[in-house]
Amino acid sequence: MMEIKSVKNAIEEAVIKSRKLKESILKARWSEVVGEMAKKSTPLYIREGILYSLVEGPVFLQHMNMNKNNYLQRANKVLKGEYLQDMRFKVGRIALEEYFHEDNVVEDGDIEVSLTPEEMEEIRRSSEEIPDPEVRERIIHLKEESLKREKYLLKRGYKKCVVCGTPHERSRGDLCRICENKKVKDREERVFKIFSKDPYASFEEMEKTIPGMTRDEYKKYKDKKLDKIYRRAYFLVVDKKEEAAVECLYNYFRLETGNRNEYEIATKSRNLVLVMKEKIAEV
Structure with missing residues (x-):
């Protein structure tokens, strides 16, 4: 017969493995994870082993990014297992x-x-x-x-989110902040995957795949993808992986210019890597 302690441990383990309950546990014990920064941040949701959190202001965001590894270790300790592989923070107003x-x-x-x-x-x-x-x-x-x-x-006067049932302010529409963020994130990732497979994808092509896509939205996601590629290439140069940075920038210029001339793209990519090296040397 299983001992009472073993039964208790088994139940607690089963409870913690539930994503929703893991999120609730982290919200309730957030100060144990981030200390004083609990007053300036809040966990939002867990998605594919990544904990997404909201932070009040860029200064606090930088501080939390610098301490991310410590927070990750403490969060997994609170959850009694290696359930989280990463933490991501973004600036926003916390509607407690x-x-x-x-x-x-x-x-x-x-x-x-x-x-x-x-x-x-x-x-x-x-x-x-x-x-x-x-x-x-x-x-x-x-x-x-x-x-x-x-x-x-x-x-x-709150109403229930149509997806998760969480009460939220009526002014937010049918979705709570968490589900709205998930919806936006999922949509963004779909667009990014299309750009990764085909950096020449036009608005008209994207519109056929992503329901309700607007030109402004297309431009916003395109600019965001360009920024993401640029930053990745920059850090590759910092790590002295210049050839990898050049290859990374191929897609940057394909996406930015629509140019299909491989020689011109390669030239632009190598020139931009040289500019990045000069900037890094000045720091």
């Missing part, structure tokens, strides 16, 4: 009310929230299969607090 754990929402005393006997019974019934009493009560408490917070936000 959207992440509704206890420290994040200042409650309005005029709004009363309670659970019905039926809701409490359903929560207990859904937790019956957890054999360890201590773990079961902890999970029941978390579910009750989560449901209370959800009802509170809905009474304040």
Whole structure:
């Protein structure tokens, strides 16, 4: 017969392996991961082993990028496993009310929230299969607090995200910030993959593949892809991998100019690498 401690460990491991719960754990214990920077940042979501987080301002962003390896180690320690391979930060305004754990929402005393006997019974019934009493009560408490917070936000005029069900401000449309970010990120990655396969892809070709693509959006993604290629080439030059930088810049000039003359592209690429070397030498 499995010991109680082993059962408890097995349950906790199963809970932690859930992506949504991993995100909740990190939000609740964020200060253990990033220390004082918890006041200036918040974790958003986990996607393919990468934790995406929001940071208030470029100065804090730089600080967090410099300490990323330490944060990554602590985050995996909190999650009790090597679940995260990377962390990525971006600057943005943190709407704390959207992440509704206890420290994040200042409650309005005029709004009363309670659970019905039926809701409490359903929560207990859904937790019956957890054999360890201590773990079961902890999970029941978390579910009750989560449901209370959800009802509170809905009474304040929030609505549920059509994708994940998280309460969010009505002004944001049908999606919460996290799901909206995922949608934008997925769309961006689709465009980038097309540019990687065919740097000559025109707006008309992109429009056929990406629903609702506009010319402004096409230009925005094209500029972003160019910037990404440029930065990659620059760091290759910093690492003294000049030939790799030249090859990287081939796609830069294919995408930027639409030029199909390989000799001209190679010449432009080598000249730009020389310019990069001069800039690096000046630093």
